[in-house]
Amino acid sequence: HFATLNAAQWSEGINIRVSAGVRVEAPFVLIHINDSSKGKPVTHTRLSMTLEAGSEVTVFERFESTGSEASFSTWVEEIDVATQATLNYYKLQSESNQSVHVANTLIHQADKSIVNTFTLTLSGRLVRNNLTIQIDGENCESHFHGLYLLNGKTLADNHTVVDHMKPNSFSNELYKGIMDDQSKGVFNGKIYVRPHAQKTNAFQSNRNVLLSEDATINTKPQLEIWADDVKCSHGCTTGQLDEEALFYLQSRGIGADTARAMLLYAFASEVLETVKNEHLKNFFDHLIAERLHKNF
Numbered sequence: 001h002f003a004t005l006n007a008a009q010w011s012e013g014i015n016i017r018v019s020a021g022v023r024v025e026a027p028f029v030l031i032h033i034n035d036s037s038k039g040k041p042v043t044h045t046r047l048s049m050t051l052e053a054g055s056e057v058t059v060f061e062r063f064e065s066t067g068s069e070a071s072f073s074t075w076v077e078e079i080d081v082a083t084q085a086t087l088n089y090y091k092l093q094s095e096s097n098q099s100v101h102v103a104n105t106l107i108h109q110a111d112k113s114i115v116n117t118f119t120l121t122l123s124g125r126l127v128r129n130n131l132t133i134q135i136d137g138e139n140c141e142s143h144f145h146g147l148y149l150l151n152g153k154t155l156a157d158n159h160t161v162v163d164h165m166k167p168n169s170f171s172n173e174l175y176k177g178i179m180d181d182q183s184k185g186v187f188n189g190k191i192y193v194r195p196h197a198q199k200t201n202a203f204q205s206n207r208n209v210l211l212s213e214d215a216t217i218n219t220k221p222q223l224e225i226w227a228d229d230v231k232c233s234h235g236c237t238t239g240q241l242d243e244e245a246l247f248y249l250q251s252r253g254i255g256a257d258t259a260r261a262m263l264l265y266a267f268a269s270e271v272l273e274t275v276k277n278e279h280l281k282n283f284f285d286h287l288i289a290e291r292l293h294k295n296f
Contacts, residue, residue, distance in 0.1 A: 002102040002128075006044045006074040013046040016059075018085075020052040027058035027088075027277055032075070034099060037067030047077035051085040051113075058088040058277050065095040070125075075103040083137070086114040088276050091129075092287070094122040097152055102128045111137035111166075116274045120284055121148040121156045122291060132161040138168045145271040146175040149291050150183035150215075157186040162204075164197040167227075173204040176271055178264055178292075179215035186218045193225040193232065200227065204234040209241065209267060261292045268292065 018024060034041050051057060065071055081087045087107070095101055101124055109115055121127050133142060148156040162171050177185040187206040208217045221234040241263055249259035268288050275281040 002074050003076050003104040006046065006076045006104070010044040010046050010076070013048065016047070016049040018051045018055040018057050021054045023056040024058070027060045027280065030059065030061045032061070032063045032073070034065040034071040034073055034095065035067055036065060036069035036071045036096070036098065040069045041071045043073045045073070045075055047075075047079075049077065049079045051079070051081045051087055053082045054084045055082070056086040058280075059090070060280060061091045063091075063093045063095055063101060065099045067096070068098065070098040070100070071096070072100045073102070075101070077105050079105070079107045081107060081109045081113045081115060083110045084112045085110075087116070089115070089117045090275065090280055090284075091119045092122070092284075093120070093124060093127050095124040095127075097123060097125055097154065099124050100126045104130045106132045106134070108134045109137055109140045109142065112139045113137060114141045116143045116276060117145065118271065118275055118284070119146040119158070120287065121146070121150070122287070123152075123154055124156070125153070126155045126157070128157040128159070130159050132163070133171070134163050134165060135169050135171065136165045138166050140169040142169070142171040143274045144171070144173040145274050147268055147271045147288070148177045148185050149268070149288065150177070150185060151180040153182050155184045155186070158188070160189045162189075162191045162202065164191070164193045164200045164202060167196060167198040167200065169197070170201040171203070174271060175206045176268060177208040177217060178211065178268065179208065179217060180211040182212075182214045184216040184218075187236070188220045188222075189234070190222045190224070191232065191234065193223075193227050193230055195226045198227050198229045200230045200232065202230070202232045206236040207267075208236070208238045209264065210238065211240070258293075264292045265289055
């Protein structure tokens with residue numbers, strides 16, 4: 001529904017086309033800022049991107065807001081990844097606690113293409129990410145990672161669909177969450193393996209840590225398999241910090257707050273493995289470490 005609303009209302013957009021064989025070294029950086037200092041802005045924007053055969057590009061999207069009033073934004077993007085092309089796609093969401101943000105992303109993969117995605121959600125009143133991947137080719141490789149570090153009353157809602165439409169492809173999905181205060185995380189991940197998508201390897205995992213009695217996680221990993229020669233798995237875990245590990249660190253002279261931050265950082269940092277750009281990886285790593293030490 002929000003994608004339809006965006007289609008009817010959008011007035012600003014970006015169109016990117018990477019020619020065949022071109023490998024763009026520096027990342028495209030797209031910064032979205034909602035200014036609610038003098039009102040309650042409503043924005044609807046779009047991205048259309050095509051990676052032609054053999055091309056490679058890194059895209060970094062950053063969503064922020066200023067001001068204390070409420071804001072509402074929708075963001076729709078359609079990305080076509082052609083044969084043997086590589087897409088590295090990273091997103092940072094750190095808007096105000098009065099902002100509502102709904103994103104719909106559709107990525108289409110052709111033969112032998114590679115897609116790496118990572119989404120870091122830090123704040124917002126309501127953040128909804130709809131990520132749909134159509135693996136419409138053979139010998140594709142796809143990695144989808146997400147991390148939500150939530151406090152206050154933030155609701156982060158991640159819905160992913162990975163659709164294996166052709167045989168001999170691999171997908172790996174890992175989303176992690178740390179919730180404190182009255183924050184709420186949602187993960188609803190679906191993997192479809194179509195009848196002709198034999199020899200598919202598909203893995204999905206969602207892991208969460210709750211730091212307060214009022215924090216909530218709703219998680220629902222799903223597999224729907226119509227092929228018989230596949231390797232697929234899915235699962236989820238939810239728990240609290242290991243008290244024995246905390247005691248061990250404190251017994252070595254580490255303060256309680258630092259010990260807790262260290263354990264949380266170790267839990268969170270795994271999702272950074274697929275970030276290929278070292279500058280962006282260091283940037284994300286710094287944000288995660290700073291957030292865990294200051295806010296938890």
